[in-house]
Amino acid sequence: MKNFAALTRMRIQIAFRNKMFFFFVIVMPFAFFFLWLGVLAKGIPERCAFYLGPIVAFNVMGSFWGLSATLVLFREQGILRRFHVAPVSASDLLASSIVANYVLTLPIVILELLFARVIFHVPSLGNPVSLFILVSVGIVSFGSLGLVVASVTNTMQETQVLNQLLWLPLIFLSGATFPLAYLPRTVQRFGLFLPATYLVNGLQQTVVNSTTPWSRYVEILSLSVWACLTFFLSAQLFRWEPEAKVPRRAKLLVAATAIPFLLLGVAENMSDRVLREARTALETFNSSSPSSARPASLGMPGKPAGVKNPSSGNQN
Amino acid sequence: MSWTVSSHSRRSTSFPVIFAPSLAYKLTNPLGRSLRVYKETGHLRYAIRSLSRTGPTRPESTNMANSILQVENLVKRYGDVEAVRGVSFGIEEGEVFGLLGPNGAGKTSTVEILEGLRTLDSGRVSVCGLDPQRDSEALKQEIGAALQATSLPDKMRVIEAIRLFASFYKRQRDPQELLKRFGLDEKKNSFYGQLSGGQKQRLALAMALVNDPQVCFLDEPTAGLDPQVRREIYDVIEELRRDKKTVLLTTHYIEEAERLCDRVAIIDHGRVIALGTPRELKARSGGTTRIEVRLSKPESNGTLKTLEGVVDAREVDGAYVLHSQRPPQTIVSLVKHLEVGGNELVSLEIATPSLEDVFIEFTGRRLRD
Numbered sequence: 001m002k003n004f005a006a007l008t009r010m011r012i013q014i015a016f017r018n019k020m021f022f023f024f025v026i027v028m029p030f031a032f033f034f035l036w037l038g039v040l041a042k043g044i045p046e047r048c049a050f051y052l053g054p055i056v057a058f059n060v061m062g063s064f065w066g067l068s069a070t071l072v073l074f075r076e077q078g079i080l081r082r083f084h085v086a087p088v089s090a091s092d093l094l095a096s097s098i099v100a101n102y103v104l105t106l107p108i109v110i111l112e113l114l115f116a117r118v119i120f121h122v123p124s125l126g127n128p129v130s131l132f133i134l135v136s137v138g139i140v141s142f143g144s145l146g147l148v149v150a151s152v153t154n155t156m157q158e159t160q161v162l163n164q165l166l167w168l169p170l171i172f173l174s175g176a177t178f179p180l181a182y183l184p185r186t187v188q189r190f191g192l193f194l195p196a197t198y199l200v201n202g203l204q205q206t207v208v209n210s211t212t213p214w215s216r217y218v219e220i221l222s223l224s225v226w227a228c229l230t231f232f233l234s235a236q237l238f239r240w241e242p243e244a245k246v247p248r249r250a251k252l253l254v255a256a257t258a259i260p261f262l263l264l265g266v267a268e269n270m271s272d273r274v275l276r277e278a279r280t281a282l283e284t285f286n287s288s289s290p291s292s293a294r295p296a297s298l299g300m301p302g303k304p305a306g307v308k309n310p311s312s313g314n315q316n
Numbered sequence: 317m318s319w320t321v322s323s324h325s326r327r328s329t330s331f332p333v334i335f336a337p338s339l340a341y342k343l344t345n346p347l348g349r350s351l352r353v354y355k356e357t358g359h360l361r362y363a364i365r366s367l368s369r370t371g372p373t374r375p376e377s378t379n380m381a382n383s384i385l386q387v388e389n390l391v392k393r394y395g396d397v398e399a400v401r402g403v404s405f406g407i408e409e410g411e412v413f414g415l416l417g418p419n420g421a422g423k424t425s426t427v428e429i430l431e432g433l434r435t436l437d438s439g440r441v442s443v444c445g446l447d448p449q450r451d452s453e454a455l456k457q458e459i460g461a462a463l464q465a466t467s468l469p470d471k472m473r474v475i476e477a478i479r480l481f482a483s484f485y486k487r488q489r490d491p492q493e494l495l496k497r498f499g500l501d502e503k504k505n506s507f508y509g510q511l512s513g514g515q516k517q518r519l520a521l522a523m524a525l526v527n528d529p530q531v532c533f534l535d536e537p538t539a540g541l542d543p544q545v546r547r548e549i550y551d552v553i554e555e556l557r558r559d560k561k562t563v564l565l566t567t568h569y570i571e572e573a574e575r576l577c578d579r580v581a582i583i584d585h586g587r588v589i590a591l592g593t594p595r596e597l598k599a600r601s602g603g604t605t606r607i608e609v610r611l612s613k614p615e616s617n618g619t620l621k622t623l624e625g626v627v628d629a630r631e632v633d634g635a636y637v638l639h640s641q642r643p644p645q646t647i648v649s650l651v652k653h654l655e656v657g658g659n660e661l662v663s664l665e666i667a668t669p670s671l672e673d674v675f676i677e678f679t680g681r682r683l684r685d
Contacts (some may be wrong), residue, residue, distance in 0.1 A: 010472070081433070082434055082467070
C-alpha cells in the first residue's frame with residue numbers, strides 16, 4: 001500500500017510537469033467541450049444537456065491514450081526495469097497508474113460539468129450519484145483498457161496504431177461524437193457491442209433524464225465487470241522488460257475481455273433498450289431547437305435512422 | 317632519457333611510474349652509479365615492487381558454502397541461443413567480484429538471474445541465502461542494483477528519485493547523505509533529464525545503495541562514459557570496497573576489472589574460462605613480462621637470453637625486447653651484466669601482462685571496448 005501511494009504521487013507529480021499532459025488532458029478536452037456545447041449545441045441549454053453526456057464520455061474514454069503511451073514509454077526507456085529490481089509489484093505500478101489517471105481526469109470532468117451549468121446554463125446535471133459512479137467506472141475501465149494496450153504492444157508505434165484502431169470506433173460508433181440515433185441501423189447494432197456505447201448512453205440518460213444508479217445498473221455493472229477483467233488481464237500480461245515477448249495466450253486473453261460486451265450486445269440488440277433511449281434523447285434534442293427539423297450544426301436528419309415513427313420510448 | 321614502467325599499450329592508462337626529471341641526469345652516468353642512485357632513492361625498489369604489484373590476496377577458490385552469493389552450473393537459454401552455459405562461482409562477503417567479458421558473453425544474463433529479473437533454465441543460484449525466483453520479494457530488500465540500460469522519468473527530480481526508491485525498502489539510508497556522498501547534493505533539485513551521463517550513473521549508484529544492501533550488483537557501470545567520468549565512478553566503487561560492501565561488477569573494461577576487483581571471472585560465450593585474483597590470472601596465463609631496453613652499445617641477443625628469467629630476447633628497431641618470467645631478477649641481472657661489460661642503459665620500459673593477455677590466451681581473441 002505504501003509503494004502504491006508513493007508511485008501514485010510520483011505519477012501525478014510528473015504528469016503536472018509534462019507539457020503534453022496539459023495539452024491532452026486539459027487543453028484538448030476543454031476545446032472539445034466548448035466546440036460541442038458552444039458550436040454544435042449553439043449554447044442552447046437543452047441541446048447542451050444532450051451533448052454533455054457524450055462529451056464527458058469522450059474525455060473519460062480518452063484517458064486510455066495517455067496511460068498506454070506512458071507505460072510503453074517507461075518500458076522502452078528502461079524505467080520499468082529500474083522499478084522491477086526494487087520491491088515494487090506489477091499490481092502496485094498498474095494500480096497507481098489507474099488511480100493517478102483517475103485523480104487527474106476527475107477534476108477536468110467536474111470542471112466541465114460546472115462550466116456546463118454556469119456558462120451554458122444546462123438545466124440539470126441529473127442524478128449526481130449516478131453521474132459520479134458512471135464517470136468513475138468509466139475512467140477506471142478505459143484506463144485499464146490503456147494498460148491492456150500497453151501490455152500487448154511492443155513499441156510506441158504499435159501502441160499508437162492500436163490506440164487509433166480502438167479509438168475511432170469507440171468515438172464514432174458509440175454516440176460520443178455523432179448521436180447514435182443518426183447512425184445507420186446496422187452501425188447502431190454494431191455499436192451495441194462497444195463498451196463506449198454504454199458509457200455514452202449512461203451519462204446521456206443521467207444528464208437528460210436524471211436517471212438513478214439503479215436504472216443504469218446495466219451500464220454500471222457491465223463497465224465494472226469489464227474494468228476488473230481488463231485490469232486483471234493487464235496485470236497478467238504486464239512486462240517490465242522491453243525485450244520481453246507478448247505471450248501467445250495474450251490474444252486469447254484479450255479476446256476474453258470482449259465477452260461481457262459481446263453478451264450484452266446480443267441482449268441489447270434483442271431488447272432494443274439502448275437504441276430506444278438514444279432515439280428518445282434525440283427527440284428531446286430536436287424539440288429544443290427553434291427549427292426542430294434538424295440540429296443545425298451537424299447537418300443531420302432530424303429523424304433518427306431506422307425509425308419510421310419515433311415513439312416516446314422508455315424514459316427510465 | 318627516461319625509465320618508464322608502463323603497462324601494455326592496450327591498457328587505457330599508463331601504469332604506474334614515470335621517473336622524476338631530476339633522475340634523468342643520473343641515469344646518463346655509468347651504470348653502477350645509476351644503480352646506487354636508485355638504491356638510495358628507493359625508485360628501483362619501487363619499480364621492482366611495481367612489477368609484482370600485489371593485487372588482492374584472496375585465494376582463487378572460495379568456499380561456496382560460506383559464500384554470500386553462489387552460482388552453480390547456471391544455464392540460461394533464449395530460444396535456441398544458450399546465453400549462459402554452466403556458469404559457477406561464489407562470492408564472499410565484502411568482496412568486489414568482477415565478471416569480465418565481451419558484449420554478449422552472458423554477464424548481464426547471469427546478473428539479472430541473480431537479481432531475480434530473469435528465470436534460469438537449469439542450475440542453482442543463491443543470494444544472501446535466498447532463491448532469487450522463490451524469494452524474490454525478500455531478496456529485493458537485501459540487494460541493490462545499478463542496471464545496464466535503465467533510466468528514470470526525465471521530469472523526476474534527483475531528490476525525488478532517491479526518496480521514492482528509498483520508500484520502497486524497510487531499511488533505508490538518508491537520501492541527503494547519499495546525495496552528498498555521490499557528489500549530487502548541488503543537483504538534488506535538477507530533473508533527471510538535465511543530468512550528464514556521469515551524474516546519471518552516480519545517481520544510479522546512489523539509488524543502488526538506498527537500502528544499504530548486503531550485495532550490490534553493478535552492471536557495466538561505466539559503459540559509454542568518457543575516461544574522466546569513468547575514473548569518478550571507479551573512485552565511488554573503491555569507496556564501496558573500503559566500506560566492505562559485497563559487489564558483483566560486470567564489465568568489459570580490462571582496467572576496471574584489474575583496478576577494482578578482488579577476484580575476476582573471465583566469461584566468454586556463456587562460460588567462465590578463468591577465475592581468480594587478477595594477479596593469479598595473469599600469472600597462470602603463462603604470459604611473460606615484456607622488458608624493452610635501449611643500450612649505448614650493441615649487445616648480442618644470445619647474451620641477453622642468458623639473463624635470469626629471460627625466455628626470449630630479440631632486437632626490434634634498435635631496442636632489445638626481453639620476455640621475462642621473473643622481471644625483478646631480470647632487471648638486476650641486466651644491470652649487473654651491463655656494468656661488467658661497460659655498457660650503459662639508455663632507456664628501459666616494462667609492460668606487465670594484463671587480463672587482456674589472459675583473455676587472448678584462452679580465446680585467441682581480444683576484448684573489445
